Amino acid sequence: MTSNKAAVLWDESHLWGLTALRALRHKGLLYDLVRAEDIRSGALEDRALLFVPGGWASNKLKALGDEGSSAIRSFVRGGGNYLGFCGGAGLATRDCLGLLPVERVPTAHRVPSFSGLISCTVDNHPMWDNIYRPIFHAWWPSQLRIAGEDIRICARYDRAMPDAYSSDIRVGSLTAGEEWTAKETAYGINLNPERLAGEPAVVEGEYGKGRVLLSLLHFDTPDDARGNRVLRKLWTYMGGTCRTDTPEAVSPKRFAPEAAPLMREAHALIATGEALGLWHWRTPWVLQWKRGVRGLEYCTLANMAVSIAEHLGQRFAENVPAPLVKELHHLAGIFAAFRGRAEELLRKEHAAIQQGLISFDTSDDPALQDLRRALFGSAKSHGGEFKALLDEIDVFLYHLMV
Template sequence: MSSIYIYWDESHLWGLLAWRAIKSWGLPHRLVRGDEIADGLLSAEPPLMLLVPGGWARAKYDHLGEQGVSEVRSYIRHGGVYMGFCGGTGLALTGPYGLGLCPWKRRAFTDRLQHACSGHMFTRLGERGGLTPDVLPERPLIPVWWPARFEYQPRDDVRVLATYEAPGPDFWVADLPLDSMPKQPLADLETQYGIRIWPEFMTDQPCIIEGNFGKGRYLLSYAHLETPSSPDANLWFAHILQRLTGLSPAVGSPSVLPAWNLDSLERRWPDAAGGEALAAAKAALEEIIALGMDHLLIFRRNSWLLGWRRGIPGAYINSLYSMACQAQNLVPTPEAEAYWKNHCDAFLENLDMFSHGLAGYLLAERLAMSVPESSGDIPSDSLREQRTALFGQHMQYGGLFAKLARVLDKLLWLALRDGGD
């Protein structure tokens, strides 16, 4: 039976969200990696859809390599279906490190705050019918998590399904919750200081688009329709999957994707297979999160998503924590069990160094925010060096984080690739 392939490389938290949605609806699926695609998997065993989650588009491109890129383009050109969320959308665009499925390019940001937007937004629909279900409300409320933007060009071969309209009740810009900020005083401050906080730049910008590439189709969304507990988004995602693949959620499955409560995921990975080590990893990351929360650097957005003060590497911490929580909740395959036994000792050693270094870094950041300059400040170069050792260069993650993420990423792939749970 043909199924949905989820491109796993460099997806981390966002890959888990996509997997969890497809799994919750009981749809046949398989996790695939760039080297498998480069080796001809899409032509040998064509899927109903290639679903590409969020993450860093350039890294996804690099994992495919030239041959993998050619294989994806050939699969779509000959009748395949591509659906991308966020980073998966960026991967499909035209330009450096893009597949060129869609003729549009990624639009550059003119202000770093433009990339710091997260939460639900009210949207305006294009024509209903086809990939847009009739039962959606007039202004669907759908989530974006730090989206990039399309370089809009009116073309007959690119159809806009939705545009952004206005922020929803849980919308944040950086670490500022807009719903708690009176709009007129905020507008006065923007005028007085020449800053732009209210995301007017997003209004009327395309959010979800579709088009054709050869005999195939693509649907690209900077909105995360796979977000748990997001009714309008989940309804739309299920409708798109049915229209593009013919697959409908299993009878009895939830129409709204269930909440993903990371804290309360029970441990199912057996002790004999290294479950205690995974539990220790989860606990170590929880200590880091608690430290960040105690010092007002990290906070809870919802049951699966952290928030953080601007400049704090909260996205990396959130990603590791989500992977550790989900991994310990799985029943391992023999391949996953063997891999973890071979890597858990080195992983825990690196995690210990990471936790110690990150605790010091978070405290240094807190002191840098709070200690008066007359008392001697913490040099920014020192903070930058600490962060680089832990997380690598900006937008090119590395350091101890990369070592930990690679192990958890492969562990999850081995446990889940053939539909495991």
């Protein structure tokens, strides 16, 4: 028998996995952290719930492979429940796992760069009990199109809050529709958050004997008391369990000094972007960046470096074992190599932005484009040297957490 009824899929969640686990721990929700290889080996047996946090759905699907995807379908078909947020919701759609007759709206027809608080209209689902102002966070979500019957729409988007952003534009800074139209023409994408009004934000349906609930809203956003209350209700509704005792007091954070070289690399990279005026910290854990550069990738590295330092400090009161120190030096070394090239890219992007608007994947500078492809690949879901570095950091961090 497994120790907890709920499993959380870690693969390809990165920043969104960290924020999700923080919320789960804060609310006393019990879970076991698993990887795709565990699912392929039967980790969902005797479970009631699989929770898939945010992150690129296409990367998650690749990590699972055919065998892991089949295992999830069998789990839900046999009566297990599936809860997916954002990218975890996308993973369950028709073109991925196919758990529900729901499709993702193509990028050209949606608002692809919305982030922040948005109000919703909700139905009478028990997750909304005692939620009197349904205002929640969405972080660069996809959009869903209902493509079949028997799908319950539990929430729809209503109105974006003034401090939300569409790309790098604060929603409250534009008021007239004509202003949004002008920006959309300049940026070449849909920006006006009013386009989201009435679109599905949370849906529920069945696959075989199991329940599937997909949310584009991040109820696992750090320090979001309202969203975290919904998360706790969903956890029990979907078959998960919660602590019945009083959670232990959170001990002061202790960063292992052995992780200092890795932390320095992350902080230096973020500082370069700040000095160039390309981004600033929007919250303690996520950047707000200018159009034309990648920002989520860089703050993901920074958050994961900090998490490594925290976990090492918690697990090893005194000295970190020598093999881990050796691995930390290796990670810091490849991070340093990446940082040097990333800072070169940021300086090139900064110069290009001074000449006019650019996007993350287009520029008139061939050298800039070549460097982008080397560092991040050609897909928005990232690749290249960044993905190689991220994967090594991810494996190291995962083994500290389990």
